[in-house]
Amino acid sequence: xxxxxxxxSGPASSPRVALRDLRKSFGSTRxxxxxxxxxxxxxxxxxxxxxxxxxxxxxxVLAGVVAPDAGSVTVxxxxxxxxxxxxxxxxxxxxxxxxxxxxxxxxxxxxxxxxIEPARLGVVRGRDLERLVVDALGRAFGDxxxxxxxxxSELSVADRQLVEVARALATARAAGGxxxxxxxxxxxxxxxxxxxxxxxxxxxxxxxxxxxxxxxxHFLEEVARIAGRFTVLRDGRTVGxxxxxxxxxxxxxxxxxxxxxxxxxxxxxxxxGEVILxxxxxxxxxxxxxxxxxLRRGEVLGIAGLVGAGxxxxxxxxxxxxxxxxxxxxxxxxxxxxxxxxxLAQGVGFASEDRKGExxxxxxxxxxxxxxxxxxxxxxxxxxxxxxxxxxxIAQLGIKCAGPDQRVVELSGxxxxxxxxxxxxxxxxxxxxxxxxxxxxxVASKAQIAELVDRLAARGKAVLLVSSxxxxxxxxxxxxxxxxxxRLGPARPADRCDEASLLREAVGV
Amino acid sequence: MKRLRPLxxxxxxxxxxxxxxxxxxFAALAPDTFARASNAVxxxxxxxxxxxxxxxxxLVIVSGGIDLSxxxxxxxxxxxxxxxLKAGFGPWVAVLAGVAAATGSGVACGALVAxxxxxxxxxxxxxxxxxxxxxxxxxxxxxxxxxPRGLDALLAPGSWPLVPPGVWVAVLVGVxxxxxxxxxxxxxxxxxxxxxxxxxxxxxxxxxRVKIAVYALAGALxxxxxxxxxxxxxxxxxxxxxGLELEVIAAVVIGGASLxxxxxxxxxxxxxxxxxxxxxxxxxxVGVHNWVQEIATGxxxxxxxxxxxxxxxxx
Numbered sequence: 078x079x080x081x082x083x084x085x086s087g088p089a090s091s092p093r094v095a096l097r098d099l100r101k102s103f104g105s106t107r108x109x110x111x112x113x114x115x116x117x118x119x120x121x122x123x124x125x126x127x128x129x130x131x132x133x134x135x136x137x138v139l140a141g142v143v144a145p146d147a148g149s150v151t152v153x154x155x156x157x158x159x160x161x162x163x164x165x166x167x168x169x170x171x172x173x174x175x176x177x178x179x180x181x182x183x184x185x186x187x188x189x190x191x192x193i194e195p196a197r198l199g200v201v202r203g204r205d206l207e208r209l210v211v212d213a214l215g216r217a218f219g220d221x222x223x224x225x226x227x228x229x230s231e232l233s234v235a236d237r238q239l240v241e242v243a244r245a246l247a248t249a250r251a252a253g254g255x256x257x258x259x260x261x262x263x264x265x266x267x268x269x270x271x272x273x274x275x276x277x278x279x280x281x282x283x284x285x286x287x288x289x290x291x292x293x294x295h296f297l298e299e300v301a302r303i304a305g306r307f308t309v310l311r312d313g314r315t316v317g318x319x320x321x322x323x324x325x326x327x328x329x330x331x332x333x334x335x336x337x338x339x340x341x342x343x344x345x346x347x348x349x350g351e352v353i354l355x356x357x358x359x360x361x362x363x364x365x366x367x368x369x370x371x372l373r374r375g376e377v378l379g380i381a382g383l384v385g386a387g388x389x390x391x392x393x394x395x396x397x398x399x400x401x402x403x404x405x406x407x408x409x410x411x412x413x414x415x416x417x418x419x420x421l422a423q424g425v426g427f428a429s430e431d432r433k434g435e436x437x438x439x440x441x442x443x444x445x446x447x448x449x450x451x452x453x454x455x456x457x458x459x460x461x462x463x464x465x466x467x468x469x470x471i472a473q474l475g476i477k478c479a480g481p482d483q484r485v486v487e488l489s490g491x492x493x494x495x496x497x498x499x500x501x502x503x504x505x506x507x508x509x510x511x512x513x514x515x516x517x518x519x520v521a522s523k524a525q526i527a528e529l530v531d532r533l534a535a536r537g538k539a540v541l542l543v544s545s546x547x548x549x550x551x552x553x554x555x556x557x558x559x560x561x562x563x564r565l566g567p568a569r570p571a572d573r574c575d576e577a578s579l580l581r582e583a584v585g586v
Numbered sequence: 587m588k589r590l591r592p593l594x595x596x597x598x599x600x601x602x603x604x605x606x607x608x609x610x611x612f613a614a615l616a617p618d619t620f621a622r623a624s625n626a627v628x629x630x631x632x633x634x635x636x637x638x639x640x641x642x643x644x645l646v647i648v649s650g651g652i653d654l655s656x657x658x659x660x661x662x663x664x665x666x667x668x669x670x671l672k673a674g675f676g677p678w679v680a681v682l683a684g685v686a687a688a689t690g691s692g693v694a695c696g697a698l699v700a701x702x703x704x705x706x707x708x709x710x711x712x713x714x715x716x717x718x719x720x721x722x723x724x725x726x727x728x729x730x731x732x733x734p735r736g737l738d739a740l741l742a743p744g745s746w747p748l749v750p751p752g753v754w755v756a757v758l759v760g761v762x763x764x765x766x767x768x769x770x771x772x773x774x775x776x777x778x779x780x781x782x783x784x785x786x787x788x789x790x791x792x793x794x795r796v797k798i799a800v801y802a803l804a805g806a807l808x809x810x811x812x813x814x815x816x817x818x819x820x821x822x823x824x825x826x827x828x829g830l831e832l833e834v835i836a837a838v839v840i841g842g843a844s845l846x847x848x849x850x851x852x853x854x855x856x857x858x859x860x861x862x863x864x865x866x867x868x869x870x871x872v873g874v875h876n877w878v879q880e881i882a883t884g885x886x887x888x889x890x891x892x893x894x895x896x897x898x899x900x901x
Contacts, residue, residue, distance in 0.1 A: 142788060163790025178788050180781035182848030183774075191778050192789030196771045203769075244789070 091154040093118040093289040094139075094258055099148035101134055108134040109145065110313035116306070118153075118257075121280060121290045123300040123321065125333055126310035126519070132293050133175075135310070136260055139291075140172050141165035152257060163192060169257035171245035173264050175293070175517060179237055181230035186210040188229050189244045193251035209247050217243035219275045234267040235384050242276060249288075259283060262293045266517050269384045277303055296546075297326050309333055333520055342527050342552025345535040349555070350374030353409055353539045354425065354508050356395065360403035364390035366563035367404070372508065377530060377540040378568060379554025381547060381579045387563040388543045389430060392510045395541075396420050396427040408508070421450050426501035428494075430513040430543075436497045437485050443467050444481035446496055451504040470499040475525060491522025498529065508539045515549060527553055547576045559583050597842035598854030600893060604886075605861045612868030620871040630749050631741050631818075633863040634756045635660065635811045637856055639830065640837045641763040642807030644855040647838050648767065649800050650780035650847025651699065651706035656808045657830035658717035659688045661823060663812025665721045667737070668730035668822025677735040684816070685809035691717060692805020696798035706801075714831070721824035730822035740817035752814045759807065764852035776800060780847025836883075837862060840890040861886070 092115045099112040109131050116122035126132050137143045138150065141159030150157040152168075159165035179188050186206065195205035210225050217239045229237060242264065249256030261280070265273045280290055280303060292304055300307065301321055309317040309332040317332040354372040359365060364387035372378045382388050393399040395406055397415030405412060408423045417427070429436035437446050444460070444467035452459075467481035474495045478488055485496055494514060501509055511530070515523040530540055530553055544550050550557055551571055558568040559582040566582060613621040639656050646653045663684040670680035691713055698709045739745055740752035767773035775796050778786040787793050815827060840858030843850025862883060869879040 140788065161790065161792075162788050163792070166790050172788070174788065178782070178785040180778045180785050180848065182781040182844075183777055187774055187777070191774070191786065192791050194771050194774060199770045199772060201769055201771055201774065 091151070092116060093120070093153060094122075094291070095149075095151045096135075097149045097151075099135070099138065099145050099150065101138065101143065101145045107313050109138070109148075111315065112148070112310060112313065113315040114308045114318070116289050116291065118289055119284050119287050120306060121284050121292055121304045123304035123307035124291050124293045124310065125297075125300065125307055125329060130310040130333075130519070131313035132310060133262070134313075136172065136262060136291075136293070139165070139170060139258070139260060166193065166248050167252055169249070169252045169255045170260070171248035171256055171258075172260040173238075173241045173245050173262060175263040175266065179229050179240060182228065184226050184228055185214070185223060185232070185240055186225035188240055189213055189225075189247050191244070193248060195251075209250055210243075212250070213243040213247040214240075216246055216279060217275075221272075233385060235269060235272055238264065238267050239272060239276075242279070246279075256283065256288045258289050258291065260291045260293070263517055264292075265294070265296065265299060267384060273299075297329060300329075301326065330520055342549070343531045344552075345531055347375050347377075347534050347555060349376045350537060354395070354541070355407045356404065357407075358404035359391070359394060359401065359406060361387075361390055361394045362400050362402055364563045365394065365560070365565065368560075368565035369404075370558060370565060370568055372539045372541055374507070374539050375534055375537045376556070377534050377542055377554045379550040379557040379571065380541065380543045380560055380565070381545075381550055381557055382560035382583050384545065386560040386583070388560050389512055390563075391560065391565065392427060392512050392541065392543060396425065396510055398427070421504060421506070424505070424507040425510065426450075426504055426506035426508070427510040428497045428501060428512060428514060430516060432490070432493050432497060433486075437493060439486040439493075440484060442482045442484055443471065443476070443478055443488075443496055446485050447481075447500050447503050449500060466503055467499075470503065474499055474529065489519070489522075491518035491525075494518055494522065494526065495529075498526070502533075506538075508541070509533065510541045512543045513545060514542070515544065515546065523549070547579055550579070551576065596851070596853075597849070597894075598851050598857055600897070601841055601854055601857040601861060601890065604890070605857050605864065608861060608864050608868065612864065612872065616868070616871040620868055625867065625871075627743060627749055627753075629860070629863045629867050630753045631743070632867070633859050634741060634752050634814045635818075635827075636830070636833055636837055636862070637756045637859045638759050638811040638814060639808055639834045640841075640855040640859050641759050641852055642804035643831075643834045643838045644763065644841070644843060644850050644852050645767065645776055645800050646706075646804045647835075647843045647845060648780050648847065648850040649776045649797065650783065651797070651800065652710060652835070652845070653692075653695070653801065653804050653808075654707065654710040654831050655691065655695065655713035655717055656804075656811075656834050657827040657832075658714045658721065659691055659805060659808035660812040660815050660827040660830055661825065662691075662717045662721040662724075663688050663809045664816040664819060664826060665725045665730060665822035665824050667813065667816045668732045669724060671735055671737075672730060672732040677737050680735075681737070681813050684812055685806055688809030688812060689802055689806040692802040692808070693798060695805070696801030699801065700794035700797035718824070725822055725824040727824070729824075732821070734817070734820045737813070737817050738820045741814060742817075752817055755810070756814075759810065760852055760856050767852055772796065772799065777848055780849075782848075833862065834859075836887050840887060842894060858890075 094116045096112050096114040099109050101109040112131065112135060124132055138145050141161050141164055159168060189210045190206050194201045195209060196202060214223055214225060223236060229240060245259055264276060284290055294300055304321050307319065307321050308315055309329065311333065350373055352371045353374050356368050356370055359368040368391050370378065380388050390399055394401050397417050397420050406415060408425055411423055433439055438449065444463040447467050447470060448463045464481040471478060476492050476495045478492060485493055514526055534540055542554055551574060554571045556568040557571050557574050557579065559566045559579055561583055643653055666687050667680045667684040670683050695709050695713050698704050699706050741750050743750055746754065775786065775791045778791055779793055779796050783793060819826060837858035838850060838855040840861060841854025865883060866879060
């Protein structure tokens with residue numbers, strides 16, 4: 078598939094990044110099992126693959142965090158063997174991490190400059206640091222100014238993602254202006270449309286200036302817009318590569334999954350029953366401003382909207398995590414104050430968009446996570462019972478793991494999400510509040526979660542689904558309401574909506 | 587007003603206000619004794635040991651660690667100094683040996699925390715017991731009497747302008763510590779490691795080196811505090827400073843540091859140390875029983891942290 082260049086081609090025509098038969102094992106797990114990749118200078122190269130395909134290990138090898146067992150990495154024709162992350166950055170490689178590698182207690186400036194603080198004899202030079210930071214922030218945030226002195230913990234997720242982008246840009250300066258390789262790992266997962274556009278413009282500028290961009294994403298629409306070529310990984314191996322423009326998205330998805338996915342969004346016959354969850358003129362402390370809706374059994378109600386419109390806050394208010402200041406929420410016939418414990422007792426479960434932060438106890442096992450909210454009929458924590466239940470859900474939802482005792486932190490994103498949903502199912506809730514259930518997970522897991530939601534709705538469960546991915550909402554939901562600036566619009570049948578109309582309503586034109 | 591804003595954001599502002607109010611209350615209750623300048627000097631002398639150790643502890647806590655071995659390290663240092671003096675070495679050699687011993691212990695703790703990824707609580711808990719035992723063994727389970735060879739003048743009143751030289755040393759350590767934490771790469775990396783270690787690692791911070799350095803520094807400062815302790819004791823006492831580490835940690839926490847790392851300032855910790863000294867001395871002058879003091883001190887630790895949490899939540 079890839080031919081190794083003969084000695085005729087000098088270093089001038091050698092690719093910027095070339096990976097040959099890269100291998101890396103952790104214990105008995107083969108994370109990388111023969112990765113081939115070639116990207117030229119100034120190219121935006123998409124790296125595609127399901128979660129667990131080996132992308133993150135590959136990025137760690139490039140960043141100098143782990144050393145490969147076998148195979149070679151060359152950058153501009155020279156072997157790439159950084160002694161560590163600092164060395165890799167100094168040699169012109171920057172990275173934007175999907176899991177947002179930021180220090181919450183530090184201010185924006187300190188995060189941008191972390192590891193590359195300009196210093197003389199160990200003393201940080203304030204002027205140089207400020208120049209470095211202000212320039213990088215200006216390019217990452219555009220006219221949406223951000224205060225470099227504000228703590229990162231006070232920023233929205235979207236702004237944090239841009240702080241990471243700014244850090245990558247600052248790396249270029251610290252490396253003497255020569256940013257050779259920029260790795261973007263799901264850089265847009267939390268960004269609103271305007272921020273995505275600015276990021277894309279930045280990426281194009283950098284590419285035009287000769288930087289090679291390795292763009293890791295699950296959003297194939299984005300890949301089609303920004304990338305020139307692509308490489309697909311599956312099970313740690315390169316299974317395909319080519320021009321994005323000359324390959325159909327279907328063909329890429331097939332390479333990623335290794336099979337035809339068929340109908341992406343299954344839809345069984347659903348019969349809406351009685352209203353089980355409703356809100357009337359609901360207002361929170363900050364967001365939402367006003368939300369009125371009714372959710373019936375056997376129905377999936379989708380909520381669209383831009384990042385920051387208040388969708389997450391709506392779910393949190395319903396679940397009793399955020400205070401309710403106005404209006405009322407009714408679960409079945411029950412009114413009254415909400416707390417997560419009370420909601421769970423009423424059969425309402427919440428799957429957070431922040432899986433690692435609040436959705437799961439990641440250092441505990443699959444079984445322990447499953448029984449977090451519901452130990453079992455006896456009320457005692459019986460490890461054997463928990464493991465049995467876990468084994469059942471592992472089989473039922475196809476959770477890829479070593480067994481009920483494996484720690485959740487070791488699972489891929491898609492499988493973590495399945496564990497989170499399994500926790501709600503084990504609790505046997507009637508209403509599922511799902512916040513971005515497919516964010517940052519691979520195509521196959523997305524399809525499985527869509528199938529699962531459909532099955533649940535067909536069985537009479539009610540699902541309130543928040544998603545930023547419109548095809549998913551259109552495919553999964555029965556009705557869709559759009560949230561805009563804290564206000565929830567009227568719900569309309571999904572078959573009377575399309576992406577353009579939802580987007581128009583979300584941005585308010 | 588705009589220039590004042592960053593000042594108002596300082597986390598040690600609350601503890602400073604508490605210190606001022608407490609001082610004012612005791613000064614009003616005992617104007618003839620507590621409010622005298624000579625008492626302020628006495629309190630400064632009594633705070634010196636805790637203050638110096640608190641600077642080291644602040645660095646450790648900011649990096650997300652803890653050092654329980656401070657009290658034992660101080661006692662061990664006094665014993666080493668006394669033993670050296672008794673063996674006929676000069677005061678400089680004795681002092682350097684004491685600081686070197688405490689620093690060595692810090693390096694060992696740091697290496698275990700950084701390289702073997704052991705929990706700092708466990709490592710320094712072990713060091714606390716080991717150092718205490720070593721001090722007792724070295725001193726043959728009794729105090730070592732010796733000629734202090736001028737070291738007693740460090741904290742003796744009257745020799746230097748305003749306050750004794752030992753207090754000036756503490757002030758200098760505080761200033762250097764505060765500046766280092768704020769303006770050096772090392773200081774910034776301490777906050778980064780304490781806030782999110784994984785991030786610091788991928789950003790190229792040499793996390794193990796930072797950790798070893800911070801425990802070594804804390805050990806060295808515990809040694810320096812041990813010199814000051816020897817200056818007041820004038821003997822090597824292996825049973826001295828039991829529980830000092832808790833007082834030091836309390837000072838740091840009152841000063842606004844978070845035990846989970848990433849937060850804390852040297853200025854805040856020094857204010858915390860002074861606040862505890864004011865309370866202790868103040869109660870004595872007013873004539874309150876010792877047990878009330880202890881309850882009050884404990885209450886203040888809890889209230890200080892509770893206020894800090896409330897302040898965080900309101901933002």
